[in-house]
Amino acid sequence: MKKKIGLFFGTFNPIHIGHLILANHLYQYSELDEVWLVVTPHNPLKKKSSLLNNHHRFEMVWRLCEDFPGLKPSDIEFNLPQPNYTMYTLTHLEEKYPDYDFSLIMGEDNLKSFPKWKNYEIILERHNIIVYPRFSEGQVDEIFKDHPKITHIDAPRIEISSTFIRQAIKEGKDVRALLPAPVWEYIDEMNFYR
Ligand SMILES: Nc1ncnc2c1ncn2[C@@H]1O[C@H](COP(=O)(O)OP(=O)(O)OP(=O)(O)O)[C@@H](O)[C@H]1O
Numbered sequence: 772m773k774k775k776i777g778l779f780f781g782t783f784n785p786i787h788i789g790h791l792i793l794a795n796h797l798y799q800y801s802e803l804d805e806v807w808l809v810v811t812p813h814n815p816l817k818k819k820s821s822l823l824n825n826h827h828r829f830e831m832v833w834r835l836c837e838d839f840p841g842l843k844p845s846d847i848e849f850n851l852p853q854p855n856y857t858m859y860t861l862t863h864l865e866e867k868y869p870d871y872d873f874s875l876i877m878g879e880d881n882l883k884s885f886p887k888w889k890n891y892e893i894i895l896e897r898h899n900i901i902v903y904p905r906f907s908e909g910q911v912d913e914i915f916k917d918h919p920k921i922t923h924i925d926a927p928r929i930e931i932s933s934t935f936i937r938q939a940i941k942e943g944k945d946v947r948a949l950l951p952a953p954v955w956e957y958i959d960e961m962n963f964y965r
């Protein structure tokens with residue numbers, strides 16, 4: 772049987788408790804053998820300006836994963852062409868790890884913009900997608916509601932974002948409740964986002 776890997780892609784600028792609670796929930800309550808936190812250098816739908824260096828974002832994910840054996844940091848996209856189209860990353864992963872079965876983990880917000888992704892129909896043909904609830908504007912496309920490759924799961928909702936945290940740090944707020952301790956320690960030590 773192939774090992775089941777759930778891919779949780781993100782910019783992770785920085786990774787926060789919303790990401791962690793979700794990734795850990797999936798590892799504990801789904802059939803996934805591992806959840807990989809894939810640090811994306813450049814999301815094709817986001818501006819790259821004011822983004823912390825890839826290696827620092829990866830370092831924070833790596834430090835966090837040390838405490839959680841089911842979660843693995845991944846820098847697989849660092850050496851792939853940018854911006855990072857998920858379709859190409861998946862093709863690369865399948866070639867590199869033929870014994871693994873890769874599913875995508877996605878918030879409901881991302882499912883709404885999924886039709887804008889490059890070759891999304893091919894991604895859907897080849898991979899299962901696990902969708903978790905998130906508050907956002909707009910409707911999920913009807914074709915995704917009962918799609919055989921899409922599983923909707925329940926999970927805790929922690930509605931914070933990296934943008935909120937970066938702004939809070941800039942304003943001198945205490946953000947320790949929003950960040951896993953190893954992540955906050957690294958940010959503080961390196962003086963990021965101030
Ligand atoms: N609080 C949260 N709970 C669960 N999933 C989240 C949360 N915040 C973001 N995500 C999801 O995690 C993935 C990576 O998120 P990303 O790195 O873009 O974080 P973000 O907090 O949305 O960042 P930013 O505010 O910089 O846009 C995306 O699929 C995003 O939808």
Ligand SMILES: O=C(O)c1ccc[n+]([C@@H]2O[C@H](COP(=O)([O-])O)[C@@H](O)[C@H]2O)c1
Pocket residue numbers: 780781782783811813814815816817855856857858881887888889
């Ligand atoms: O492949 C695409 O066309 C595509 C378009 C938008 C986003 N993605 C990927 O989706 C992941 C999550 O995006 P984000 O902005 O919510 O962190 C990230 O890895 C992006 O590269 C991928």
